Amino acid sequence: MEKENTYYGVKEIARRANVSIATVDRVLHNRSGVSEKTKKKINDIIKELDYQPNILASRLASKKIISLAVLIPRVSEETDFWEAPMKGISRADSEIKKYGVQVTTFYFDLNDPATFNEQAAAILDGHFKGVLLAPSFIEESRMFVRACREKKVPFVFIDSDVPDEDNLCYIGPHLFQSGYVGAKLSTYRLKEKHKVAVVNISKETDSYNYLQIEEGFRSYFKDRSLPIEIIRIDIKDTDSLSVTRDLTRALHTHEDIEAIFVTNSRVFSVAAFLEKNKRSDISLIGYDYLKENIAYLNKELIDFLICHKPEEQGYRGLMALYQTLVLGAPVEKTHFMPIDIVTKENQAFYQN
Amino acid sequence: MEKENTYYGVKEIARRANVSIATVDRVLHNRSGVSEKTKKKINDIIKELDYQPNILASRLASKKIISLAVLIPRVSEETDFWEAPMKGISRADSEIKKYGVQVTTFYFDLNDPATFNEQAAAILDGHFKGVLLAPSFIEESRMFVRACREKKVPFVFIDSDVPDEDNLCYIGPHLFQSGYVGAKLSTYRLKEKHKVAVVNISKETDSYNYLQIEEGFRSYFKDRSLPIEIIRIDIKDTDSLSVTRDLTRALHTHEDIEAIFVTNSRVFSVAAFLEKNKRSDISLIGYDYLKENIAYLNKELIDFLICHKPEEQGYRGLMALYQTLVLGAPVEKTHFMPIDIVTKENQAFYQN
């Protein structure tokens, strides 16, 4: 059994155009040194044959390496969420390494915007051909990507978006809709239909992301005209003691809260609080497939987790850069991740 | 920027062993014509250098093609579920085609086991190097894969499993757990906690698959000691009229059914029935991301759909064969798909 020979390569194009392979190659990579006339002739034949370069041969013959930079939060004791995107990034890396792509990862501290700026500066110095980043700090990210744009370095956002910057693409959740789903799940065990709480545990409680999620959350109740009071609880300090203190105060003020929706992965700290205070009557919904969260899911202190395939985000983010820079193929500007619902029952089979 | 030269290829092996590249190649493919002594020497060097063949160069140089067969149900008017796996299969196909893999697909009729046997026979005649199949008919599938095993042709099951056959791998749902999740979702709108129905619409109502799902379903209530009566409704004829007739009878006998769990993708026909009879008070849960099902999900006649990533099943199934036959890499024997929960709110972002 032999390969079918319906494949037309540069050789056939060269033959038909009465030129050498080298000239065809020049046109394909639009390098200089080809007259307009022959360029047109060759381009016509390329179109006619619908020429698809053999990427195997191409990468094999090429000696160039393409270096990409990744800028994401460091995994801390507080949350190991970013392990998952990192895993996806590594997977993509090992897949495309053989095609001459080299990935360098830079980490910043989620509690310190200055570290973001440091690492961003390092990337700008590093002559990278593309950047993948988590724009956790909005303003800092804006500054950085503007510098990238000036250098004509394409960049990809994952996990959260920064609107109106000219990014290559965004890969992450549809935040509004995600909050909407969170609201639906919050009603699962609602009885008296009294009060639900939106808890925001983060230094940046007013970021675009959280506002989007909360808006989606509120819209669900508005759309259904459900007479439910929504209590907003902001917890700026992310350590366990602060969380306990703030929650105690909030639950004291609002005794009849029946459900709590945590807008990020730190839902486990709320679960810990509920466990300590024996408040399994309160329904708890949060984000992300973390070990701690899953543990509380299994203890039935957390009812639902919403996940957005963080590993896939990392994988696809890197692949998007690979596609544009190596394959020269177009990528979609926005790629929304699925809004996955994880419960105690299906968690064992979840693919992060 | 140049590629790092830490890579050792056949050339380096040949140099170190004082032989030619051709001899190294003979050892690598354990072809004949090499003395034991030099074979050992070369093998030692291969191990020492941890030689990884450059798959790009390998496939480029090789003229061999590897042909694979796919055996799945034809898309019928009754259900277009198999469109999704087919899509995944096509995607895998176009990805690996350039590596010299050729895929031929054979379709059978879900209502006629004889067509399965016909197509299976055709595959056995076709000298394929590997087979991907949906074992919809258990006994027929057993016969077929035994013939494959005799011919040393590896085979992969998708969507449902056939226990105790020596398959290369199974890619599909954990059926028991899937039923378990279905049970949980069935309680979402339960009020009086009376009766729930398990509806099985299929020619093969006693197949291994459905039994597994139902067992999972029942286990959920048993595990929680919920005093709920489970009504089993079997509908052997899959046309709309039969479904209407059987459901009418069943709902007449059991007036207080509050939730219906359909064990496969034909849940839309139940939804149609409920819509016609204005029974939106009955909670409905079923399977699969079909256009019709999504329509009823949006009309809120279906509450939840459980999905098992059919497209990915097709993709991964073919890739598993590719991995073993082309790359010679091992694959996991069982790959359970996630048990995805699709609602009206998150359906727009679901990845089938």
Added chain:
DNA sequence: TTTGATTTCGGGTACGTACCCGTAAATATA
């Protein structure tokens, strides 16, 4: 028209592996 500069192009080798073909060495046979 000649010279020189510039543009336009082709030959040829390399990437790492597969595999054909021919031949030297080893072994068997006369």
Added chain:
DNA sequence: TATATTTACGGGTACGTACCCGAAATCAAA
């Protein structure tokens, strides 16, 4: 020992593309 066979191995080309280098063709200036 000479010859026939077999075994063991090397040379070399091909896969489809990238890209260097040099040369022919074209153009500009004198």
